[in-house]
Amino acid sequence: MPNTNDLELIDRLSNDDRKAFEEIFRTYYSELCGFCLKYVRVETTAEEIVQEIFINIWDRRAELSITVSIKAYLYTAVRNRSFNYLKLQLPKEQKKVEVDNIGIFESDTREDEMMLDELKEQVKMAIDQLPNKCRIIFNLSRNSGLTYKEIAEELDISVKTVENQIGLALKKLREQLQPVWDKIMVLLVGIFCHFF
Amino acid sequence: MGNPEVKLYEYLIGTLSEKEAGEIKSWIEASDKNQMIFDQIKSVYDNSEINEGQFKPNVDIAWNAVDLATSNTPKQKQVFFSTFYRVAAAIVVMVGLAYVAMQGDLFVDYQTIATGEDEQREVQLADGTVVTLNENSQLRFPKEFSSDERKVKLVGQAFFEVARDEMKPFQIVGPQTSVQVLGTSFDLISRVDYSNINVVTGKVAFTSNNNDEQQLILIMGQQASMSGKTMVNEGRLDSNALAWRTGELTFNSTPIAEVVETLNQHFEVSITYDEQISECLITSTFKDKKLKEILEILYTISKIENSQDGDNIKLSGPGC
Numbered sequence A: 001m002p003n004t005n006d007l008e009l010i011d012r013l014s015n016d017d018r019k020a021f022e023e024i025f026r027t028y029y030s031e032l033c034g035f036c037l038k039y040v041r042v043e044t045t046a047e048e049i050v051q052e053i054f055i056n057i058w059d060r061r062a063e064l065s066i067t068v069s070i071k072a073y074l075y076t077a078v079r080n081r082s083f084n085y086l087k088l089q090l091p092k093e094q095k096k097v098e099v100d101n102i103g104i105f106e107s108d109t110r111e112d113e114m115m116l117d118e119l120k121e122q123v124k125m126a127i128d129q130l131p132n133k134c135r136i137i138f139n140l141s142r143n144s145g146l147t148y149k150e151i152a153e154e155l156d157i158s159v160k161t162v163e164n165q166i167g168l169a170l171k172k173l174r175e176q177l178q179p180v181w182d183k184i185m186v187l188l189v190g191i192f193c194h195f196f
Numbered sequence B: 001m002g003n004p005e006v007k008l009y010e011y012l013i014g015t016l017s018e019k020e021a022g023e024i025k026s027w028i029e030a031s032d033k034n035q036m037i038f039d040q041i042k043s044v045y046d047n048s049e050i051n052e053g054q055f056k057p058n059v060d061i062a063w064n065a066v067d068l069a070t071s072n073t074p075k076q077k078q079v080f081f082s083t084f085y086r087v088a089a090a091i092v093v094m095v096g097l098a099y100v101a102m103q104g105d106l107f108v109d110y111q112t113i114a115t116g117e118d119e120q121r122e123v124q125l126a127d128g129t130v131v132t133l134n135e136n137s138q139l140r141f142p143k144e145f146s147s148d149e150r151k152v153k154l155v156g157q158a159f160f161e162v163a164r165d166e167m168k169p170f171q172i173v174g175p176q177t178s179v180q181v182l183g184t185s186f187d188l189i190s191r192v193d194y195s196n197i198n199v200v201t202g203k204v205a206f207t208s209n210n211n212d213e214q215q216l217i218l219i220m221g222q223q224a225s226m227s228g229k230t231m232v233n234e235g236r237l238d239s240n241a242l243a244w245r246t247g248e249l250t251f252n253s254t255p256i257a258e259v260v261e262t263l264n265q266h267f268e269v270s271i272t273y274d275e276q277i278s279e280c281l282i283t284s285t286f287k288d289k290k291l292k293e294i295l296e297i298l299y300t301i302s303k304i305e306n307s308q309d310g311d312n313i314k315l316s317g318p319g320c
Helices: A004-014 A018-040 A043-059 A070-089 A101-106 A118-128 A132-143 A148-155 A159-195 B004-013 B018-030 B032-047 B059-070 B083-091 B239-246 B256-267 B291-302
Strands: B110-114 B121-124 B130-133 B138-142 B150-161 B170-173 B177-181 B185-190 B194-201 B203-208 B215-219 B222-227 B230-236 B248-255 B270-273 B281-287 B305-309 B312-316
Touching: A004 A018, A004 A070, A018 A043, A018 A070, A018 A132, A018 B059, A043 A070, A043 B059, A043 B110, A043 B138, A070 A132, A070 A148, A070 B110, A118 A132, A118 A159, A118 B032, A132 A148, A132 A159, A148 A159, A159 B004, A159 B032, B004 B018, B004 B032, B018 B032, B130 B138, B150 B239, B177 B185, B185 B239, B194 B203, B194 B215, B194 B239, B203 B222, B215 B222, B215 B230, B239 B248, B239 B256, B248 B256, B256 B270, B256 B281, B256 B291, B281 B291, B291 B305
Parallel strands: B150 B170, B270 B312
Antiparallel strands: B110 B138, B121 B130, B130 B150, B138 B150, B150 B185, B170 B177, B177 B203, B185 B194, B194 B222, B203 B215, B222 B230, B248 B281, B305 B312
């Protein structure tokens, strides 16, 4: 149930009150973008989706029917739109320029100074390189908190497919990151040697 | 043990039963190799988390975009650079994060494709226009174009082959500039403070989003760029600027300085050269050649030697 404050805002909104609209926007925009990011992984995409939702709300303000809190309504909208967006990405196979895996990491000129928190960047890049479907499914599992079954339902695929894609992601990521881990090992050994 | 990697992952996300969790723990402890595999999966798991707390979108800019898109100004008639865009451009500050949702697009279903590092993608739009996206770029386009215009948004670089339609000009809105065409092919770099267009066929109007009097009409074989607030007609098209797509680099009595600059951009390396060879002019076409091969060919044609120190390459030679 919307609380009193929510009810008042919804009422003002349906009566064309821009200030109410702006208040709702400013209250929830950032957190909704953060929530959306967990689904879509790209910041500009997350912002666009959330902005579209607000534009849509204003456009339909006269017929809006919110039976839950404004917050819950917005989160549900983000979730639905995010899934719609991801589903559209599924059939497209990306054409990748074939890059020698070892080559990617060797072009890093700061080899000796590679800090361990670059690992997060490397993992992100490796995930970026996964095939569409694989990346989307892996990310949903890792970051949106959905079970295989829930992911399968939302994307209209089988649970087995979800599981296979996650297995594929793990395999590819381990392969891609092997040289990085080797370097970290060398770095760590180097650090330890300094102490003895 | 079916697929240990998946089971290890499930162990980390916490979806295994107590019994299964126990089994996995035994598996890990069974050997050093297993332990290593677990460590790697854990590393992937730890570092793939999306920390949304670090994402701080600019709410003011976003509000301006939404405010604009929902405000009650009457829809403009088909004027290329209407008041709407001038206002929109003034508000869309050079941050490039929030797209301005455009009036009249409320009922149009948009799609965004994005490329990452070293990735290229091709997409065909509803009107037959083909867009090839270079790495680290995003293209936003409607699934179906509206009845009086064709409008897309680009950040990054792409090659466009625009299907001809005199009734519906094709417009590409970027963070800094906009391009308007009837039916042409061209290469476009569209970024927050740098834009560049090379027109291969047809005719285009290249305009600053901030000031629609800053505009150049370019025809086939011409090039223009915009850096900060300065728009420049660069004269002749640079066919090497298309090399990312065609894989072809062409030099025609090109001074070594320019050759070096082109190679630096295309291969993302850092080449310098000795005074001695600065007079050399290179005539050669390289199709899908690796840098190493090109350097060998430079030796064959002009006795230019190279020494490599990581990403830094030095060219030297007896001169030409």
